[in-house]
Amino acid sequence: MLSRLDKVLSNLGLGSRKEVTEAIRRGLVTVDNEVCRVPDKKIDPEASEITFQGEKLVYRQYDYIMMNKPAGYISATEDRNKVTVIELLPDRLKRLGLFPAGRLDRDSEGLLLLTNDGNAAHAIISPKRNIDKLYYIRYSGVLSDNAEMLFSLGIEIDGGEKCLPAALERVGNGEAHVTIHEGKYHQVKRMISAVGGEVIYLKRLKIGMIELDDSLAPGEIRRLTTDEEKWIRGIIEKR
Ligand code: URA
Numbered sequence: 001m002l003s004r005l006d007k008v009l010s011n012l013g014l015g016s017r018k019e020v021t022e023a024i025r026r027g028l029v030t031v032d033n034e035v036c037r038v039p040d041k042k043i044d045p046e047a048s049e050i051t052f053q054g055e056k057l058v059y060r061q062y063d064y065i066m067m068n069k070p071a072g073y074i075s076a077t078e079d080r081n082k083v084t085v086i087e088l089l090p091d092r093l094k095r096l097g098l099f100p101a102g103r104l105d106r107d108s109e110g111l112l113l114l115t116n117d118g119n120a121a122h123a124i125i126s127p128k129r130n131i132d133k134l135y136y137i138r139y140s141g142v143l144s145d146n147a148e149m150l151f152s153l154g155i156e157i158d159g160g161e162k163c164l165p166a167a168l169e170r171v172g173n174g175e176a177h178v179t180i181h182e183g184k185y186h187q188v189k190r191m192i193s194a195v196g197g198e199v200i201y202l203k204r205l206k207i208g209m210i211e212l213d214d215s216l217a218p219g220e221i222r223r224l225t226t227d228e229e230k231w232i233r234g235i236i237e238k239r
Helices: 005-011 017-025 118-125 147-153 187-194 226-237
Strands: 029-031 050-052 064-069 109-115 133-141 167-172 175-180 197-207 221-223
Touching (some): 005 017, 005 050, 109 118
Antiparallel strands (some): 029 050
């Protein structure tokens, strides 16, 4: 598909429309080995070889980012009063229209996927796709003896709301792993409270085959690997 050169470059996060126009006019951009000084030139970004300041660009239709979300940020693109996870992105990525594919509470930490691909976000979130979401929690209180069984049958939370079957595994004193396949509001906290505990720390470790990269400090991000992106394409196609 043909698109304007300035639009392609700014969609790749290389600057605002104004900044990339300036760069194009200054001769810093080549298209198929020739300097192109025409910002509105129509090009096919998938077929043309483009360089920006001497560097070859890899065209991407969509972006997929992993973040190790720190506590204190909300999983939204904007908010009047509270700081969002988008604030943690470098400026170049702030321009890509990324949004979280599945929320984490403000006080929760760990794996958050950000994308500008609506189909991918939908596939990751939809309970129909049955994607495992694994959480590590610390809790206070004493969980009932049959908590594991109640989770596996599909526990009722808040007097009537039924969850899909899930898994609870106690991994230490006041620590557990919880696996769910949906994302109701405060779901893990409410499930734990339904069996007598209170979540005091929650960190998401895994979504499907995508594991939180433990080399990412809180607030850090990286692009998904080719294999991780391939997995996402797979779940989009599996209808
Ligand atoms: N469940 C919760 O209760 N909180 C989260 O942030 C994620 C899952």
